[in-house]
Amino acid sequence: MLALKLAYRNLMGARLRTWLNVFVLSLAFVVLIWFKGVINGWDDQARRDTIAWQIGGGQYWQENYDPYDPFTIDESHGIISGKIQTAINAGKMTPILIGQATMYPEGRIQSISLRGVDPNQHIIDLPTQYLQSEDGEIPAIIGTRTAKNNKLSVGDFVTIRWRDVNGTFDANEVKITYIFKTDVPVMDLGIVWIPLEQHQEMTRMPNEATILTTSKEDGFIGDFPGWNFKDHYFLLSEIRNMIEMKSIGGSIYFIVLMSLAMLAIFDTQVLSIFRRQKEIGTHIALGMTQRQVVTLFTVEGAMHSVLAAILAAIYGVPLLWLQAVVGWSMPAGTDDFGLTIAETIYPSYSLALVFGTTAIVLITTTVVSYLPARRISKMEPTDAIRGKIQ
Amino acid sequence: MKNGQLITIKELVKDYPVGKGYFRALEDINLTIGEGEFAGLVGPSGSGKTTLLNIVGSLDVPTKGEVNVLGQSIGSLNARQSANLRNHSLGFIFQTYNLLPVYNVFENVELPLLLLKMEKDKRRELVDQALEWVGLQDKRKSRPAQLSGGECQRVSIARAMVKSPKIVLADEPTANLDAKNSHNILQTMEKLNQELKTTFIFATHDDKVIQYLHRKISLDDGRVVNDEQIIKE
Known part of the structure; x- marks a missing residue:
């Protein structure tokens, strides 16, 4: 609880630095959910249309x-x-x-x-x-x-x-x-x-x-x-394979986006460990154990993703909702590729998608925050107080 | 803990590893410091003042010998016990203030009380009192970057004193201050020492500090070379 309180206070105190990280991370949330939503929407539409137009019940x-x-x-x-x-x-x-x-x-x-x-x-x-x-x-x-x-x-x-x-x-x-x-x-x-x-x-x-x-x-x-x-499993196998291929492509986007967001967090954390050595030493002098300071820095990093999730919800929910209603128009000629694809794809977002993505980002952020924070436990408190680079 | 004796040091030795050998920073230190003392560890750079202060502050451990602070043997404390001792009974004042830049004055002073898991109202009351001691009631919303060096050090004193510790350890508290601010700071600490009976231990080589001390413990090459009580008029 103390770590949460102090982490929140630290993040709010860092102002612009915090919000820049939070904004980058929130973009990752929104784009990841949107991209997966588009793939899901396409998958749903392709299955629906194929059943309606071609294969019926089998x-x-x-x-x-x-x-x-x-x-x-x-x-x-x-x-x-x-x-x-x-x-x-x-x-x-x-x-x-x-x-x-x-x-x-x-x-x-x-x-x-x-x-x-x-x-x-x-x-x-x-x-x-x-x-x-x-x-x-x-x-x-x-x-x-x-x-x-x-x-x-x-x-x-x-x-x-x-x-x-x-x-x-x-x-x-x-x-x-x-x-x-x-x-x-x-x-x-x-x-x-x-x-x-x-x-x-x-x-x-x-x-x-x-x-x-x-x-x-x-x-x-x-x-x-x-x-x-x-049956459907057999007749939809092509679509399934195609969607799986697209999902692999989507996973690459996912990894790239996550890497960018995580890099921002990791960078901030590494910088923090070096730049805030005196602060770390001060916390120890004031009565925190090194383990508590590691927890504080890890929570601080993880809290970026919590704030990012909140920010993403603020602008992402209306944006994604609008996209789901208006749809995403495919470029002219896309249907000539031989893919079952509508002129407009309506992204489909499920609770599992939203919560799954949020959980993945939260866990990844926490891990990425913890890795550099571990260094704190190796610091000599007396060196940390003086801000001596180790 | 003998009556009135907060710190007892017996045959303290502190070595630091250097390459394949070691550097002896403190040798055969024997001291006792009592309640309400206003004492200073005085000596040139490298004499072992800060090392001794860090060991007393449970930030470092002795290589040999016994250091007993408030009845607890520093060498035998685990990390949690050590943190607990600092949290409840020790206050620190640093040469470079070590204020958290993203916190305002109030939040900086409040931090030790948060670590003590104190109730919000009690925290507010104690922080207000501490800010009053150092005369910074009107700066509670300011951030360290908006304060002068003297004001920062006063915040640092308030932070050290807010939980009413038994002992305050001050490492070169005036090194970054001009003469006027140094005297203000020292007068504040002397006043707190007299009113609250808090023990102050300084590590310093600053004459301005030395003239306020009631006890001067001189160190040279890691040894106590002189220990004298100074009678104030």
Whole structure:
């Protein structure tokens, strides 16, 4: 208690020197929490959007399907059995048929993934209602990235060439009926979505699909022969790995920021030990043990982080709250990197994040303060009183 | 502790290691100092005054011999007991004042009482009294940097006296002061000695201090060469 009282008095007495250190340390608090909040916000948003747009409650993959091996795509289609159809009719899943094709926008040749999806599905957020054919044309929807890359607009016709199940080439024009915007690039880049039945007919694969996406509420429905269920853990592994990589990058920021803040504290402490030798000697002469003086200096250093936490709360809470509401706009073109990332990321702060960061900074500051303070216990009181450098 | 004797020193030797050998700072010191004395350890630089004062103040330990302060053997005290002795019974006045620069006058004087874990009201009362003794009531909010050398030393006296210690140890208290301030300081200490019966022990070679002493203990090369009582008119 005495150490707390004296440490507080010493810090308040040092005025500007204290507040400079406290301000630097408070910046570390705010930036660390903000950065982790952004990563968390991105992680949340990426998971949420991927679930909403792509994977629902999980997917059944036809047993040959391997999204990383294009040579498997021709063989990756299976019959929608009666049991599966029952689940589809119950709104528990929706089938998607994936095939390879070539698109010829303005005479250019563009490899695409042609995907058939049920226009009436409500499992994923893909706006499939625009795939209703009204005028006999083949309706198609594409994402903004594909539209931009191929200079396509709503109402444009574009030639598509594909191979059916027997390997026979065929071609037709599709009409772009809608261009959607999504934060999930794998639903957009190089993909043309057409009605499922149309695709099945074009490829002569009636009643077949490549993947079955289940609803968020259902997930695993049961085992279907020839189909392998992929759960969230598997399907979100890419995002998880990406976030982990970003977290490692974040850790480097964390270490750099912490090092800067700790350097300020360490520097202050080391300077204090040398500059305040007389003070140390005086404390001993007045009746403190060296151990008590070490405690006083350690508490003094640690108190920097307590004051910094208070200062950080004063300006950091409104700042971080504002950022969480307004969000952080990503630079134009960020979504072209192929990452699931929104135009605006809304940082997400949890109590664990705030208290965890605070605890880490407090503990680190205390350790950093203690290390130089240990020297005091090696001082001769008589030398310290005279301010003799040791 | 014999009646009236606060400090008893018997055959004290103090050596400091120097390289592979040692330097003998004090040799065969035998002294007794009683309650209410106004005594000075007098001698040239290197004669061992400050070393002796530090041992009596429990800031250093004897190499040989016995130093008994207020019934406690300095050589056998552990760190806590030693700190306890300084905290409760000893006051220190330093040549360079050793005031804490970030504290104001009141806080500097209050510090020993905080270490004694005294109640706030009692602390305030004692600090006010100590500041009154040294005539610095109007400077309680000032910081040391805003005070003259004489004022700083008066704060230092107030800090030493605030807990009413049995013994005050003053190491060259006037070395950084001009003649006028030196006399003011010494008169203040003499007055406190007479009124409160506090024992003052000085380490000094300043004639201005020597003329106030009631007992002059002369040291040379670590030995007591003369010990005389001075009768004041």
